[in-house]
Amino acid sequence: MGIILHTDRTDLLKSGAQPLVTPDVLVDVLSAASDIAIMLSPEGVIQSIRVNPHHAGFGDLRHWEGRTINSVLTPESIPKVTARLAQLAQAEIGKSLIVEINHSDGADWEFPVRYSLCRLQTGSSILMLGRDLRQIAEMQQKLVAAQMSLERDHESQREMDTRYRVLMEMTRDAVVLVSMSTGRITDLNSSAAVVLGGSRAEIMGSPIAQEFEGRRRGEFLEAMNTLAVSDTAAPIELQARRSQRRVMVVPMVFRAAGERLLLCRLESPKSVATHQDELTENLNRLFNDGVDAVVFTDRDGLVRAVNEPFLNLTDQSNLAAVRGRSLADFLVRGAVDLKILLDNARRAGHMRMYSTKLNTAFDGQIAVEISAAWLNDRPNPILGLIMRDASRVESPRRPGFGPEDGGASVVELVGSSTLKDIVAETTDVIEKLCIETAVELTRNNRVAAAEMLGLSRQSLYVKLRKYGLVNKDSDDHGA
Amino acid sequence: MRVTRNLAAGTDGAEPVVLRLASQIVTLLGTRPDVTHATLRPDLASLLEQACLDEAPIAMTSALACFRRFRIGPVALADIYIPDVARRLGQGWLDDRLGFAEVSNGSARLQTLLRELNGRWVADDAETPDAGEILLVVPFGEQHTLGAMVAMGQLRRLGVSVCLRFGPTIAELVALMHARRFDGVFISLSSPQKLDSCRELIVHLKSLGDGVPIILGGAVLTLCDNALELSGADDTTEDIRTALSRCGIVIDQQPALQSA
Numbered sequence: 001m002g003i004i005l006h007t008d009r010t011d012l013l014k015s016g017a018q019p020l021v022t023p024d025v026l027v028d029v030l031s032a033a034s035d036i037a038i039m040l041s042p043e044g045v046i047q048s049i050r051v052n053p054h055h056a057g058f059g060d061l062r063h064w065e066g067r068t069i070n071s072v073l074t075p076e077s078i079p080k081v082t083a084r085l086a087q088l089a090q091a092e093i094g095k096s097l098i099v100e101i102n103h104s105d106g107a108d109w110e111f112p113v114r115y116s117l118c119r120l121q122t123g124s125s126i127l128m129l130g131r132d133l134r135q136i137a138e139m140q141q142k143l144v145a146a147q148m149s150l151e152r153d154h155e156s157q158r159e160m161d162t163r164y165r166v167l168m169e170m171t172r173d174a175v176v177l178v179s180m181s182t183g184r185i186t187d188l189n190s191s192a193a194v195v196l197g198g199s200r201a202e203i204m205g206s207p208i209a210q211e212f213e214g215r216r217r218g219e220f221l222e223a224m225n226t227l228a229v230s231d232t233a234a235p236i237e238l239q240a241r242r243s244q245r246r247v248m249v250v251p252m253v254f255r256a257a258g259e260r261l262l263l264c265r266l267e268s269p270k271s272v273a274t275h276q277d278e279l280t281e282n283l284n285r286l287f288n289d290g291v292d293a294v295v296f297t298d299r300d301g302l303v304r305a306v307n308e309p310f311l312n313l314t315d316q317s318n319l320a321a322v323r324g325r326s327l328a329d330f331l332v333r334g335a336v337d338l339k340i341l342l343d344n345a346r347r348a349g350h351m352r353m354y355s356t357k358l359n360t361a362f363d364g365q366i367a368v369e370i371s372a373a374w375l376n377d378r379p380n381p382i383l384g385l386i387m388r389d390a391s392r393v394e395s396p397r398r399p400g401f402g403p404e405d406g407g408a409s410v411v412e413l414v415g416s417s418t419l420k421d422i423v424a425e426t427t428d429v430i431e432k433l434c435i436e437t438a439v440e441l442t443r444n445n446r447v448a449a450a451e452m453l454g455l456s457r458q459s460l461y462v463k464l465r466k467y468g469l470v471n472k473d474s475d476d477h478g479a
Numbered sequence: 480m481r482v483t484r485n486l487a488a489g490t491d492g493a494e495p496v497v498l499r500l501a502s503q504i505v506t507l508l509g510t511r512p513d514v515t516h517a518t519l520r521p522d523l524a525s526l527l528e529q530a531c532l533d534e535a536p537i538a539m540t541s542a543l544a545c546f547r548r549f550r551i552g553p554v555a556l557a558d559i560y561i562p563d564v565a566r567r568l569g570q571g572w573l574d575d576r577l578g579f580a581e582v583s584n585g586s587a588r589l590q591t592l593l594r595e596l597n598g599r600w601v602a603d604d605a606e607t608p609d610a611g612e613i614l615l616v617v618p619f620g621e622q623h624t625l626g627a628m629v630a631m632g633q634l635r636r637l638g639v640s641v642c643l644r645f646g647p648t649i650a651e652l653v654a655l656m657h658a659r660r661f662d663g664v665f666i667s668l669s670s671p672q673k674l675d676s677c678r679e680l681i682v683h684l685k686s687l688g689d690g691v692p693i694i695l696g697g698a699v700l701t702l703c704d705n706a707l708e709l710s711g712a713d714d715t716t717e718d719i720r721t722a723l724s725r726c727g728i729v730i731d732q733q734p735a736l737q738s739a
Contacts, residue, residue, distance in 0.1 A: 075672075080573060099575050114578065133579070140583040144622050147590055148645040151624065154594065155643050344503075417550060429504045 034129035036061070036113060041125055044069050044085065055132065058111070074110060077101035088117050088126065095119075100133070112137050173265055178208045180225070180253065180260035183217045190376075195266045197243025208264070212238040224262055228253040237269055293368075293387040298380065301327045301338045313368070313389060315361040327385075332357035332365055333440045345374040345383055355390065367391045432467040435460070439469065519559050523549065528564045531585040532577070539588065557596045557632050561589055565625050590625055597632045610638035611662040611728040614655065618677045619646040623669035626697050630667060633719045637730045649683045656687055663726030664691055666712065669698040674709045681711045694722045 021029070031037045031050035036058060039047045045068050051058045070078050084099040091097070096118040104110045112133040119126050168175065174192035178185055184207050193200040196211050203211065209220040215238065223236065228251045235248040250265040287294050293310035297303050303322050314330055316322050322330075331337035337356050344351040351372045357365040367390040375382040417425075434453065442448040450460040464470045523546065530542035546556060568585045571577035577585075613634055617627045624645065634641045642659070644652065656664075664684060668677055681693055695712035707715045714725050723730060 076573075080575065084575065097575075100572065100579055112579065136580045140579065143583060143587055144624070147587060148617075148624060151594070151628070151643070152645060426504050433504070 030127070030129065034116075035132040036130040038069075038115075038128040038130070039125050040069055040128055042123060046072075047125060057132070057134070061105075064105075072103050072105055074102040074104045077103075084117055085126065088119050091119070093119060093121060174247075174267075176208065176264045176266065178221075178224075178262040178264065180221060180262050183207050183209060183221055185211075186261070192266055195243065195245060195247055195268075196240045197245065208262075211241055213241050214239075221262070224249070224251040224264070225253060227251050228262070235267070293385075293389075295327065295385040295387065297327050297383045297385070299342075299383070301342055301383065303327055304382065310387065313360070313366055313387065314358055315364070317361075330358050332359055333437075336436065336440050341370065341372050341385070342383060345372040346381075349374050349376075358387070428467075431463060432469070435463055435467065435469060439464075519563055520549075523551065524560055524563045524567065527560055528567050528585070531564060531568070531588045532581055539592070543592075553596045553599060554636065557593060557629060561593050561596075561625070562629055565589055586625060590628065593625065593628050593632070597628065597635070610640075610730060611723065611726065612640045612642070612660070613723075613726070614652075614659075614661045614664045615641050615643045616647065616652065616664060616666050616680075617643075617645045618666060618668060618673055618680055619648070620676060621646070621668055621670060621673050623698065624667075626669065627667035630665065630696065630719055634723075637719070637723070639723065639728065639730075649680060652680070653683060653687065656684065656689070656691070661691055662728055663722070664693045665722060666693065666695050666710075667697040668695060668706075668710075669702075671699055671703040671706070674699065674703065674706065678709065678711050685711070692726045694725055696722060 027037075027048075027050060031052055032054070035052050035055045037050045037052075039049075041047050045066065046064050049061050049064050051061055064072055069081060073081060080099055080101055084097050088095075088097055096116045098114065098116060100112065100114045102110050102112050113130040114133050115128045115130045117126055117128055168187070168189040171189065172191060173189075174195040175189050176185055176192045176196075177187040184205055185203060186205075188196075188200060188203060190200055193203055196203055207217055209215045209217040212220070227236065235250040237246060237248050239246050246269050248267040248269050250267060252263045252265075254261055254263065287307050290307070291309060293313050294307045295303060295310055296305045303325055306319060306322050310316075311318065311322070314322075326335075326338065327341075328334045328338040333356060337354075341351060341354060344354075351370075354370045354372065355367070356370065357367050359365060368387045369390045370385055370387050372386075373384045375384050435449070438449040438452045439446075442452060446457060446460060446464075450457045453460065455463070461470075526542050526545060530538040533539070546560075551560070565586060568577065568582045568589075572579055572582045615627055615631055615634070617624055627643065627645075631641050631643055642655070642661070644655070647655075666677060666681070668674070677695070684691075684693055692713045695706060695710050695715045696717050699706050700715050700717055703709065706712075714722075716722050716725070720730060
C-alpha cells in the first residue's frame with residue numbers, strides 16, 4: 001500500500017517496536033533520505049559528509065571533511081548559517097530549522113541547498129539534511145532569462161511604436177485605420193480627427209460608416225473593399241458628419257496578424273482646398289488689420305506671434321521685443337494669470353471673458369478681457385488668445401474661470417475617497433488658491449490681503465505657512 | 480463671508496462663481512494623482528508582498544484595487560512600493576522566511592506589474608521637450624533587473640529617452656555608443672561579485688574616449704563600500720536626478736505622469 005504520511009513523530013514509529021539501528025545503518029538511512037547530509041561540530045567544522053548514492057551530480061564531497069562550513073559557502077550565505085546556528089543553540093533539542101544557502105566549491109561551482117538543521121543533544125554536533133535545489137535554480141535562471149527577453153522585446157516594440165506614433169502625428173495626411181471585421185476605427189491621427197471634426201478620443205472606436213453622412217456600415221465597407229482592389233476607380237467623395245466637410249476617401253486594404261484592416265487617407269477635394277485658402281487669407285487679414293489683440297503662445301506660454309494691436313496695447317516697439325518671452329511678463333498677475341489661462345484652456349479647450357490687466361512697456365496697466373483657445377490639433381499645441389481693451393468700459397467682471405467640465409472627474413472622485421476627505425482636500429485647495437490670489441492682488445501686502453479675505457493677520461500668517469506660501473524675501477514684509 | 484459674497488455675486492446671472500470654482504477644484508483633485516501618498520504605508524506594502532507570493536492572480540487584482548481606494552497611483556506604486564516589496568522579498572530569503580523559489584516567483588510578479596505601469600510612461604514622444612538620452616545597462620550575469628526597470632520608469636517620467644540593454648556584450652555596447660549619441664551611461668548592478676566584469680565593461684566604454692559620463696547605481700552601493708573605485712565608474716548614486724545632473728541634465732519640473 002501507500003506511504004504513511006503522518007507527520008507526528010510518534011506516529012511514524014507507532015506501527016512497530018522502537019527500531020534499534022546501528023550508527024552505520026542510521027547514517028545510510030539519513031543519507032538516502034536527503035540529497036546531502038552533513039554532521040557539523042558545535043564549532044562549525046564539517047565532521048562527516050554523505051551524498052545520497054542515488055543522487056548523482058554533487059560528486060564526492062568528502063574532501064570537505066575537516067573544513068569549516070563557512071569555507072564552502074558563498075559570502076551571502078555565511079551570515080545566514082551563523083544566524084541559524086545561533087538560533088538552534090537556543091532551541092530545544094530535536095527542533096529543526098530551515099536554511100537555504102549556496103555552497104561554493106572552487107571558483108565557478110555554486111549550488112543551492114535547502115537544509116534542515118537539527119541538534120541531537122545539548123552541546124552536541126548538528127545534523128544538516130539537505131535538499132538539492134539546483135533544478136529550481138535552473139528554472140529560476142530560465143525565468144530570469146525569459147523575463148529579460150520579454151523586456152527586450154518590449155523595448156524594441158516600444159521603439160517601433162514610438163516611430164509609428166510620431167509618424168502618424170507628424171504627417172499632414174489625414175489617416176484612419178479601420179478593422180474590416182467590426183467596421184470600427186482602430187486608430188486615426190490628429191489630422192484625421194480635425195478633418196472628421198471631433199477629438200481623437202471621441203472618434204476612436206466608433207463605426208467608420210457613422211462618421212459620414214448617409215452611409216450604412218455594410219455598404220461602406222463593401223464600397224471601400226471594391227475600391228481598394230480596383231486599379232482604376234477614383235476615390236469616393238463623402239461628407240463628414242461631424243465637421244460637415246467634404247472629403248475624398250482613398251482606401252487600401254491590408255492584413256496584419258490575421259486581421260483585415262482598411263487604411264483610409266482622407267483628402268480634401270479641390271473645392272474644399274480653395275475654400276480653405278480663402279479662409280486662411282481672410283484670417284490673415286483679420287489678424288493683421290483687426291482691432292483686437294491676438295496672441296499665440298506655445299504650451300508653456302512663450303509668445304510665438306502677436307499682432308499690431310497687441311504691440312499697441314502694451315506699448316511694445318516691435319514683434320522682436322515680444323517673441324520668445326513668457327506671456328506672464330505682460331500680465332499683471334504674471335504667472336498666476338498665465339497658469340489660470342493655460343490650465344483652463346487646456347482642460348476645457350477654451351476659456352472666455354477672463355478679466356485682467358496688461359503691463360505696458362512704460363509701467364502702465366491696461367484692463368483687458370481675454371478669451372483663450374487651446375489649439376491641440378497638432379503635436380505641439382498652441383494657445384491662441386484674443387484680448388480686448390476693456391479700459392474704457394471697465395466691466396464688473398471679476399477674474400474667474402471658464403465653463404466647468406468637472407462632471408466626469410467628480411464621478412471618478414466620489415467612491416474612491418470619503419466625502420470628508422474630498423471636502424477637506426477641496427477646502428485646502430480653495431483656501432490656497434484664494435490666498436495666493438489675494439497676496440498677488442495686494443502685491444504681498446499682508447494687512448490688505450488679510451482684510452480682503454476677511455481673516456485676522458495672524459490666521460492669514462498661519463495659513464501662509466500651512467501652504468508653504470511664505471518665502472524668504474517676502475517673510476519680513478507686510479506685517 | 481465677504482469672500483463668498485463677492486464670489487457668489489456672479490457675473491451675468493449664471494451659476495454662482497463659487498460653485499464653478501468648487502467644481503473646478505474637485506476636477507483638479509480628481510486628476511491629481513499620487514501627490515498625497517508620497518510616504519510608504521507598511522500595511523499596504525505588506526499587502527502587496529502577500530499578493531506577490533500568492534499563486535492566485537485574484538490576490539494581485541484585489542491588492543491593486545486596495546491601492547486605488549487609498550488613491551495611491553502608479554507613480555507611488557512604481558517608485559515606492561515595488562522597490563520596498565522587492566527588498567522585503569530579499570530580506571525574507573535572508574531570514575529563511577521565504578524559499579528562493581518563492582522569492583523568484585514573487586519578484587517575477589512584481590516585475591510584471593512594473594512592466595504594466597511603465598507602459599504608461601512615454602518620454603520618446605515628439606511632444607516632450609528634449610531632456611536627454613540615456614543608455615541604461617544591466618551588465619551581463621546580473622540577475623537583478625527590477626532596479627533598472629524602476630530607474631527606467633523614473634527617467635521616462637522626467638522626459639528622458641532611455642535605451643535599455645540587458646546583459647549586452649562589450650562589442651554590442653561599443654557599436655551602440657558609436658551609432659548614437661548618449662548624454663550618459665547608467666549601469667545598474669546588484670551583486671558585488673559582478674564588479675570585476677563591470678569594471679571591464681567600463682574600461683572599454685571609457686576607451687572610446689567620447690567622455691560620456693558613466694554612473695553606477697543599484698544595490699551594489701549598499702553592499703560594497705568602495706564600488707566607485709572597484710568599478711572605475713565616474714560616479715555612483717542611487718538618486719536619478721543626481722545621476723542626471725552628473726550628465727549635465729538638470730530637470731527642475733515635477734515628474735509628469737503621461738499617458739501613452
